[in-house]
Amino acid sequence: MNSLPKTLSSDAYQQLEELIVTLELPPGELISENELSSKLGLGRTPVREALQRLDWEGLVLIMPRRGILVSEIDYGRQMLALEVRRELERLMAQKASIRATQSEREGFLVIGEKMNLSVHHNDGIAFMRYDRALNELIAGASHNEYASRASRIWNGLSRRFWYVHYQKAADLSVISGLHVDLAKHIAEGDSSAAASACDHLNDYVLDFTKAAFNFD
Numbered sequence: 001m002n003s004l005p006k007t008l009s010s011d012a013y014q015q016l017e018e019l020i021v022t023l024e025l026p027p028g029e030l031i032s033e034n035e036l037s038s039k040l041g042l043g044r045t046p047v048r049e050a051l052q053r054l055d056w057e058g059l060v061l062i063m064p065r066r067g068i069l070v071s072e073i074d075y076g077r078q079m080l081a082l083e084v085r086r087e088l089e090r091l092m093a094q095k096a097s098i099r100a101t102q103s104e105r106e107g108f109l110v111i112g113e114k115m116n117l118s119v120h121h122n123d124g125i126a127f128m129r130y131d132r133a134l135n136e137l138i139a140g141a142s143h144n145e146y147a148s149r150a151s152r153i154w155n156g157l158s159r160r161f162w163y164v165h166y167q168k169a170a171d172l173s174v175i176s177g178l179h180v181d182l183a184k185h186i187a188e189g190d191s192s193a194a195a196s197a198c199d200h201l202n203d204y205v206l207d208f209t210k211a212a213f214n215f216d
Helices: 006-021 033-040 044-057 075-099 102-120 124-142 145-169 172-188 191-215
Strands: 060-063 067-070
Touching: 006 033, 006 044, 006 145, 033 044, 044 060, 044 145, 075 124, 075 145, 075 172, 075 191, 102 124, 102 172, 124 145, 124 172, 145 191, 172 191
Parallel strands: none
Antiparallel strands: 060 067
16 A cells, blocks of 8 residues: 655644653544544544554554544553663664764754753653654664664553653653753763663653652
């Protein structure tokens, strides 16, 4: 099947992913292609393509003739994802620091600055958007399509988990600083420092996840 131009399907995906991550489409909600197409102002085909990607990533469950179910938040699976995430993100950070183009290195610094601004304005949604942009840039700059594809499995689920719990279980300035350090070391081409910064970030995410369990 031929895909629509990326501008349509990716736009549908980004909008739907954010609606799910920010709980505007809450866990357990049953939705339809027609409803989503109307909500987004897009045709059914790009919406369908976006839903297929979200189904693969675990944010929705497509049920033929019944609708689309927004997935529940599964804490056990979140912990399992962290085991894989730690190893693969370290690899991508190291490779990105070595393989990134000049424009990609500049992009890391720009995202770091914008993350700091989002924290200054206490804007959790803006921070989440820059977190997604940073994840995508690291994956792209690693120039390893297999690692990049694999990382998509947990990115949206992790952002949703973060959005649900960060106000109770996290310090936005701390997590932002860890992201900015990672972006800086990749931009500088320091693979050892990038790997270490990635580990520090995932240490914090693990502690945050455990703390979120206690709040629930």
